[in-house]
Amino acid sequence: MVNTEVLEKKDTRSGFGAGLLELGKTNPEVVALCADLTGSLKMNAFEDEFPERFFQAGIAEANMIGMAAGLATGGKIPFTGTFANFSTGRVYDQIRQSVAYSEKNVKICASHAGLTLGEDGATHQILEDIGLMKMLPNMVVINPCDYNQTKAATIAIAEHHGPCYLRFGRPKWPVFTDPNQKFEIGKAWTIQEGTDVTIFATGHLVWKAMEAANELEQQGLSVELINIHTIKPLDDAAILKSAAKTGCVVTAEEHQMNGGLGDSVCQLLARNTPTPVEMVAVNDQFGESGKPEQLLDKYGLGTVDIVNAVQKVITRKNG
Amino acid sequence: MKTVAELNDIVKQVRRDIVRMVHAVQSGHPGGSLGCAEYFTVLYQNTMSHSAVPFNMDGKNEDVFVLSNGHISPVFYSTLAHSGYFDKSELATFRKLESRLQGHPATEEGLPGIRIASGSLGQGLSVSVGIAQSKKLNKDAHNVYVLMGDGELQEGQNWEAIMYAGHNKVDNLIATVDFNKAQIDGSTTDIMGFHELNSKFESFGWDVMEMDGNDVESVNAGLEEAKTRSGNGKPVVIIMKTEMGNGVDFMMGSHKWHGIPPNDEQLASALDQNISTIGDY
Numbered sequence: 375m376v377n378t379e380v381l382e383k384k385d386t387r388s389g390f391g392a393g394l395l396e397l398g399k400t401n402p403e404v405v406a407l408c409a410d411l412t413g414s415l416k417m418n419a420f421e422d423e424f425p426e427r428f429f430q431a432g433i434a435e436a437n438m439i440g441m442a443a444g445l446a447t448g449g450k451i452p453f454t455g456t457f458a459n460f461s462t463g464r465v466y467d468q469i470r471q472s473v474a475y476s477e478k479n480v481k482i483c484a485s486h487a488g489l490t491l492g493e494d495g496a497t498h499q500i501l502e503d504i505g506l507m508k509m510l511p512n513m514v515v516i517n518p519c520d521y522n523q524t525k526a527a528t529i530a531i532a533e534h535h536g537p538c539y540l541r542f543g544r545p546k547w548p549v550f551t552d553p554n555q556k557f558e559i560g561k562a563w564t565i566q567e568g569t570d571v572t573i574f575a576t577g578h579l580v581w582k583a584m585e586a587a588n589e590l591e592q593q594g595l596s597v598e599l600i601n602i603h604t605i606k607p608l609d610d611a612a613i614l615k616s617a618a619k620t621g622c623v624v625t626a627e628e629h630q631m632n633g634g635l636g637d638s639v640c641q642l643l644a645r646n647t648p649t650p651v652e653m654v655a656v657n658d659q660f661g662e663s664g665k666p667e668q669l670l671d672k673y674g675l676g677t678v679d680i681v682n683a684v685q686k687v688i689t690r691k692n693g
Numbered sequence: 694m695k696t697v698a699e700l701n702d703i704v705k706q707v708r709r710d711i712v713r714m715v716h717a718v719q720s721g722h723p724g725g726s727l728g729c730a731e732y733f734t735v736l737y738q739n740t741m742s743h744s745a746v747p748f749n750m751d752g753k754n755e756d757v758f759v760l761s762n763g764h765i766s767p768v769f770y771s772t773l774a775h776s777g778y779f780d781k782s783e784l785a786t787f788r789k790l791e792s793r794l795q796g797h798p799a800t801e802e803g804l805p806g807i808r809i810a811s812g813s814l815g816q817g818l819s820v821s822v823g824i825a826q827s828k829k830l831n832k833d834a835h836n837v838y839v840l841m842g843d844g845e846l847q848e849g850q851n852w853e854a855i856m857y858a859g860h861n862k863v864d865n866l867i868a869t870v871d872f873n874k875a876q877i878d879g880s881t882t883d884i885m886g887f888h889e890l891n892s893k894f895e896s897f898g899w900d901v902m903e904m905d906g907n908d909v910e911s912v913n914a915g916l917e918e919a920k921t922r923s924g925n926g927k928p929v930v931i932i933m934k935t936e937m938g939n940g941v942d943f944m945m946g947s948h949k950w951h952g953i954p955p956n957d958e959q960l961a962s963a964l965d966q967n968i969s970t971i972g973d974y
Contacts, residue, residue, distance in 0.1 A: 405830070426830065427830065429826065431857065432853075432856070432857065434853035434856070434857065436815075436816075436819065436849070436850040436853055437819045437822070437850055437853035437854045437857055438819075439819070440816050440817075440818070440819020440820045440822070440823060440850065440854065441819050441820070441822050441823035441826065441854075441857070442823060443809060443819075443820050443823060444809075444819065444820040444821060444822060444823020444824040444825070444826070444827065445823040445824070445826060445827045446823075447750065447751065447752070447757075447808050447809060447820065447823065447824050447827070448751055448752065448753070448823070448824050448826075448827020448828060448830075448831065449751040449753065449827060449831070450827050450830065452823075467813050467816075468816055468819075468850070470813075471810050471811070471812070471813045471816060472809060472810065472816050472819070472820055475799065475800075475801065475810045476799075476800045476801075476809050476810045477800055477801065478809075
């Protein structure tokens with residue numbers, strides 16, 4: 375178990391920026407496109423170092439996605455960068471036809487996902503993007519949990535041939551994963567083993583789940599905590615194995631309940647070994663302006679909500 | 694280089710293929726396909742330097758074509774078959790289950806000659822700009838050709854791409870607008886007029902040409918002229934005047950044959966007007 379005492383905090387988008395810069399140095403085929411959010415996406419270093427491989431698309435996301443499909447056709451590995459809302463919902467048909475159906479090697483990299491972008495409010499707080507992207511055939515969907523994992527995932531998706539959606543966020547968040555980790559797409563990471571309940575968590579809520587696990591351990595519960603950084607392809611074997619061991623499951627994510635990680639886990643369990651599940655996710659609502667922590671609490675995504683979900687699901691299992 | 698007579702023979706065969714393919718499955722889009730038979734034939738027979746075998750998806754060191762208005766797939770498929778990308782017998786599978794010749798062009802079935810799916814309109818120009826940029830990065834001096842429908846210009850994404858290509862001087866791009874002034878619901882003038890189309894492109898920094906799209910000599914000369922204008926700091930656009938349904942008298946002068954197949958009698962009439970030249974599939 376990772377020490378949850380005071381840790382360094384860094385934003386996951388900076389992990390993306392660092393990973394992209396490293397890719398620029400190691401892979402000459404990597405190119406980057408941005409729709410007027412270079413600073414927000416932390417793509418400045420790549421732009422400064424590799425100006426000929428950086429394409430400023432302006433505030434024109436549809437064209438950016440199409441150009442990325444074209445660059446991929448020509449053998450490049452394009453990474454597009456804008457906010458998660460403009461990376462998915464705004465350009466869904468462009469991604470569907472020109473990227474996913476056309477099997478183009480495009481990496482759609484999306485910052486400011488979820489409630490934790492904060493004060494900008496619901497216009498920007500997309501909570502549907504995982505669902506939108508995972509429904510597309512050929513699309514890989516990844517939502518890393520901290521700076522180090524985001525950097526490693528950025529590097530890993532360049533090695534995977536095919537369309538990928540990489541989702542990260544705005545706030546500074548505890549950094550608790552190994553800075554030298556090798557990111558394996560589709561491979562769940564067991565943070566700690568336990569026997570009473572399994573928590574499957576993705577993105578920023580992995581940290582919240584770790585806080586919850588600590589609290590639950592103090593109550594005498596044995597918690598298995600697994601990081602599902604890749605929502606598609608899902609690590610079916612790891613999820614089924616853990617659910618069989620603990621007999622009950624909590625999922626935690628900064629996303630709508632409809633279409634998110636919990637939805638994927640429930641489908642898998644229902645088709646194989648039906649298991650009690652509680653889902654910590656936003657329940658069919660839009661967000662609002664506020665500070666990230668305030669929003670997580672208001673919309674039921676806080677540490678206490680995960681603790682409560684665990685207690686409820688264990689009661690159901692034993693009932 | 695094919696002669697005018699040779700080109701016209703291929704055009705007639707392409708027209709036969711189009712009406713036969715659409716008739717066979719009683720679905721597809723003959724009108725726009727017929728209007729562009731001369732353009733496709735000249736582009737693939739004379740204008741472009743391209744490799745059918747092997748077909749290379751990345752199109753490195755060759756000219757590349759993108760069809761944005763994917764519903765005119767019959768003319769595209771026929772042209773690819775007559776350019777050696779696959780055997781013309783495969784045209785008989787058009788729009789049928791398990792075919793590589795999907796209703797709208799797609800890459801998933803691996804049909805040689807197709808580099809991007811199209812059909813949902815307004816996306817091909819952006820893709821072409823991306824391919825053109827990849828050619829510049831690869832120090833590849835070849836051009837990217839893209840065909841768009843005129844009705845398709847109502848899609849806003851085109852104007853994002855037009856603005857981008859002008860600003861960034863994507864001068865290895867030769868776009869053609871199939872200016873047949875018709876779309877499914879009627880004439881483009883009635884539905885959403887373009888008014889000054891040439892000056893719209895010009896004001897975005899494009900080099901604008903016009904050509905008659907239903908005369909192979911004009912198309913041949915126009916595309917050669919476009920080539921000489923490329924590489925001069927501006928993307929090139931050809932406003933190509935065509936007639937929907939060209940070469941089949943009862944399909945001309947109306948938007949009604951945009952997506953309607955001919956019946957048996959109409960097929961016979963269309964084929965009588967275009968006698969087989971290089972052989973039916």
